[in-house]
Amino acid sequence: MNAAMVKRLIVKDWYLQRVVIIGSLVAGALSLAVIGLGGKPGFILGLILLVTVLIGVGAQLAVATMVFERKEQTLSFVMSLPISYKEYTASKILGNLIIFLVVWLTLLCGSLGAIAISPDKPFGLVPFVAIMATEILVSTCLIYTVALTTEHQGWTIGAIITGNLALNGIGYYVAHIASIARGMEGHSVQWSPAASTLLAAEFVLIVLMLGFTFLFQSRKKDFI
Amino acid sequence: MNSISVQFEGVGKHYPDFTLDNISFELPTGSILGFIGPNGAGKSTTIRILMGLIHQDQGAVRVLGHSMPEEQAAAKLDIGFVSEDMRLYGAATVGWHMEFIRSIYPRWDQPYAASLLHRFDIKPQQKIRGLSHGQRVKAALLLALARRPRLLVLDEPTTGLDPVARQEVLGELMAVLADEERTILFSSHNTLDVEQISDQIMFIDRGRIIDSDDKESFLDRWRRLRLVLSPDAVLPRFSGIVGVGGSGLLPVLTTNCFEPRMVSECRNMGAIVQAVDTMTLEEIFVANVQSRREGNLV
Amino acid sequence: MYSSLVISQSDGRPMYLQIMEQIKQRVAVGEWARGDEIPSIRQLAVALRVSVITVKRAYLELEREGVIVTQHGKGSMVAHDPDLSPRLYEQELTEHLDHAARLGALLGLRPDELTSRLKRAAQRLIKEHV
Structure with missing residues (x-):
C-alpha cells in the first residue's frame, strides 16, 4: 500500500468536495449551537439537525466520490495513476470516514455533553446514545460498501434508504429492550449485557463490511 | 535496458x-x-x-x-x-x-x-x-x-x-x-x-x-492489379489473391503478398496488366477486414 | 533546413519515395553538399511528422543507391561520389518513359509517332531555355 498516494487521492476528493464538507461542518456547528441554547426543545431540535447533517454528509460524499467517479467517467483518469485497487479503495473509505467521523464525534460529544450539563443528569441514556450513534456509523459503512462495490447510483440510494429505515427500526427496537429501557430512566450509566452485545455486534458488522469491500475490490476483474 | x-x-x-x-x-x-x-x-x-x-x-x-x-x-x-x-x-x-x-x-x-x-x-x-x-x-x-x-x-x-x-x-x-x-x-x-x-x-x-x-512491409505487400481480359481468356488465379473485384473483362485483383512475378504470371495467362496500384492503409484495412469476414483469408 | 522537405498525403507515391526524391533533389541542386552531414533518421522523422520506419527505409534505399553513406554511431552524410547528380534522374526518366508509352498506347499512337512527339517536346524545351 502506497500511503503517499492514498493521501493524495484523499486530499483530491476533499478538495473536489470542499463545498459539501465545509457546509456540513458549518451545519454541524450550528446544530451544536442549537443544543447549547439549552432546554429540552433545543436539545431535541439540535440533535435531529445533527443526525440529519450526519446522514446527509455521509450519503452525499459517498455518492459524489464513489459513484460519480464512474458516472462522470473520471474513473479511468484516476485508475491511470500509479495505483492499484488497494490505494483506490483505501482512499475512498478513509477519505469519507475521516470527514464523517469529524461530524460523528461532534454528534457523540455534543449529545454526551448535553447529557452531562442537563440539570437532571440523565446518564442512563448513554448506552442508548452509544448504540444509536454507532448504528449511524454502520449505516454509513453499508453505503460505502454498496457504493464502492457496485459503483451504481440506484443500488447506493437503496443502501441509503435501507440504512435510514434500519436506524429508525433499531432505535425503536433498542428502546423497547427491557434491560436497556429500564436503564434509560436512571441517573447512572448501566451497561446491560444486551446493550454491550448490541454495541459489539455493530462494531463487528463495520469490520466485516469494510473487510468485504476490500476483498470484493481485490477480486474485481474489470475496474473500468 | x-x-x-x-x-x-x-x-x-x-x-x-x-x-x-x-x-x-x-x-x-x-x-x-x-x-x-x-x-x-x-x-x-x-x-x-x-x-x-x-x-x-x-x-x-x-x-x-x-x-x-x-x-x-x-x-x-x-x-x-x-x-x-x-x-x-x-x-x-x-x-x-x-x-x-x-x-x-x-x-x-x-x-x-x-x-x-x-x-x-x-x-x-x-x-x-x-x-x-x-x-x-x-x-x-x-x-x-x-x-x-x-x-x-x-x-x-x-x-x-x-x-x-x-x-x-x-x-x-x-x-x-x-x-x-x-x-x-x-x-x-x-x-x-x-x-x-x-x-x-x-x-x-x-x-x-x-x-x-x-508499416513499410504492410504498404509493400498489398497491391491492386488492374487487368484487361480478352473475352476467351480466363481469370488468372494464383495464391496470394485475397479479393477479386471489378467487372468480368476488367477484373481487379487484390493481393496481400505482392511480388513482381505476379505481373508476369498474369501475362502468361493471357491477361493485360493495365496497372499495379499501391493502396492506402485505409484501403488495405477495409480489404483485409472484408476478405477475413468472407473467409478468403484465415 | 531539413523540415523544408514537403511530404504530400495526396501524392499517390509511398512516403519513403517522396522523401528519397526530395533528398536527391537537395543533393542535385547542391543544397546538401557532398560529404555534408544530414539529419538523423529520428530528427527527420520528427520534423516531417512521419514515422521513423519510413525515413529509415528512405535512408536505406538512398544508401543502396549510393546517394548517402551511413556510419554506425556517426549518423549519415551525403556520399562523396562525383557522378552523383546526373545518375539520380536515370530511374525517374525510365519511369516517365514507361508512363508515356502506356498513355501513347491508350491513345493508339504508333511507336514512331510517340518518338517524334518526344523529339518535339525536347526541342520546345531547348527553345524555352534559349
Missing part, C-alpha cells in the same frame, strides 16, 4: 457478447504502434488490459518489465494514458489538474507543460467544464505528455479533433519519439493518422488480431 516495452502472449478475455481471442504482440521500445480496428473490435479492451484496468482471463501481459495486472501501480508510474472516454474533473481547473499530476510524477516537466499550454491554447485558470471537446482532449494529453512517460498509451486520441488540433497532437507525438527510449501505442479508426506516424501497424477485428507488421 529492456528493448520490448509491451508484450502480450495469448491474451484472452471473455464477455457474454464479446470475446477477445488470443492476442499476442510485441512493441519494441522507441517505436509507435498504430492499432486499427472498427468500433467494437476490441481496441479499448486490449488497451485496458494493457493498463491493468481489466484483468485478462488468460495469457500474460508485460508492460515496461512489469507483469500486469499485478504490478500495475509500478508500471503506471511510467505510463501516460489518455482514452477517448476519459474525463477530467469538470469543476476543477486545468492548473489544479497539472498540480495534482505533478505531485505524483517525479519526472513532471513544468517548462514543457507550460509550452504545451501555450501551443494548445489552454489557460491554467480555465475550468475543465468550460473547455471545448478538443481542448479537453488536449488538456488530458498535456497531463500525460508532461509527466514524461516512457510509454504513452492513447485510445483514439484524435477522434473528434479538428484538422488543426489533429496535426498539433500528431506533431507532439512525433516530438516524443525524438527520444529513442520512449514508446507510443495508439489506437484509431482514422487510418490517415496511423499511416502518417506509425512504425508498426496492427489490425484488429471482432476480437482477433487479423494482421500485424511494420
Whole structure:
C-alpha cells in the first residue's frame, strides 16, 4: 500500500468536495449551537439537525466520490495513476470516514455533553446514545460498501434508504429492550449485557463490511 | 535496458457478447504502434488490459518489465494514458489538474507543460467544464505528455479533433519519439493518422488480431492489379489473391503478398496488366477486414 | 533546413519515395553538399511528422543507391561520389518513359509517332531555355 498516494487521492476528493464538507461542518456547528441554547426543545431540535447533517454528509460524499467517479467517467483518469485497487479503495473509505467521523464525534460529544450539563443528569441514556450513534456509523459503512462495490447510483440510494429505515427500526427496537429501557430512566450509566452485545455486534458488522469491500475490490476483474 | 516495452502472449478475455481471442504482440521500445480496428473490435479492451484496468482471463501481459495486472501501480508510474472516454474533473481547473499530476510524477516537466499550454491554447485558470471537446482532449494529453512517460498509451486520441488540433497532437507525438527510449501505442479508426506516424501497424477485428507488421512491409505487400481480359481468356488465379473485384473483362485483383512475378504470371495467362496500384492503409484495412469476414483469408 | 522537405498525403507515391526524391533533389541542386552531414533518421522523422520506419527505409534505399553513406554511431552524410547528380534522374526518366508509352498506347499512337512527339517536346524545351 502506497500511503503517499492514498493521501493524495484523499486530499483530491476533499478538495473536489470542499463545498459539501465545509457546509456540513458549518451545519454541524450550528446544530451544536442549537443544543447549547439549552432546554429540552433545543436539545431535541439540535440533535435531529445533527443526525440529519450526519446522514446527509455521509450519503452525499459517498455518492459524489464513489459513484460519480464512474458516472462522470473520471474513473479511468484516476485508475491511470500509479495505483492499484488497494490505494483506490483505501482512499475512498478513509477519505469519507475521516470527514464523517469529524461530524460523528461532534454528534457523540455534543449529545454526551448535553447529557452531562442537563440539570437532571440523565446518564442512563448513554448506552442508548452509544448504540444509536454507532448504528449511524454502520449505516454509513453499508453505503460505502454498496457504493464502492457496485459503483451504481440506484443500488447506493437503496443502501441509503435501507440504512435510514434500519436506524429508525433499531432505535425503536433498542428502546423497547427491557434491560436497556429500564436503564434509560436512571441517573447512572448501566451497561446491560444486551446493550454491550448490541454495541459489539455493530462494531463487528463495520469490520466485516469494510473487510468485504476490500476483498470484493481485490477480486474485481474489470475496474473500468 | 529492456528493448520490448509491451508484450502480450495469448491474451484472452471473455464477455457474454464479446470475446477477445488470443492476442499476442510485441512493441519494441522507441517505436509507435498504430492499432486499427472498427468500433467494437476490441481496441479499448486490449488497451485496458494493457493498463491493468481489466484483468485478462488468460495469457500474460508485460508492460515496461512489469507483469500486469499485478504490478500495475509500478508500471503506471511510467505510463501516460489518455482514452477517448476519459474525463477530467469538470469543476476543477486545468492548473489544479497539472498540480495534482505533478505531485505524483517525479519526472513532471513544468517548462514543457507550460509550452504545451501555450501551443494548445489552454489557460491554467480555465475550468475543465468550460473547455471545448478538443481542448479537453488536449488538456488530458498535456497531463500525460508532461509527466514524461516512457510509454504513452492513447485510445483514439484524435477522434473528434479538428484538422488543426489533429496535426498539433500528431506533431507532439512525433516530438516524443525524438527520444529513442520512449514508446507510443495508439489506437484509431482514422487510418490517415496511423499511416502518417506509425512504425508498426496492427489490425484488429471482432476480437482477433487479423494482421500485424511494420508499416513499410504492410504498404509493400498489398497491391491492386488492374487487368484487361480478352473475352476467351480466363481469370488468372494464383495464391496470394485475397479479393477479386471489378467487372468480368476488367477484373481487379487484390493481393496481400505482392511480388513482381505476379505481373508476369498474369501475362502468361493471357491477361493485360493495365496497372499495379499501391493502396492506402485505409484501403488495405477495409480489404483485409472484408476478405477475413468472407473467409478468403484465415 | 531539413523540415523544408514537403511530404504530400495526396501524392499517390509511398512516403519513403517522396522523401528519397526530395533528398536527391537537395543533393542535385547542391543544397546538401557532398560529404555534408544530414539529419538523423529520428530528427527527420520528427520534423516531417512521419514515422521513423519510413525515413529509415528512405535512408536505406538512398544508401543502396549510393546517394548517402551511413556510419554506425556517426549518423549519415551525403556520399562523396562525383557522378552523383546526373545518375539520380536515370530511374525517374525510365519511369516517365514507361508512363508515356502506356498513355501513347491508350491513345493508339504508333511507336514512331510517340518518338517524334518526344523529339518535339525536347526541342520546345531547348527553345524555352534559349
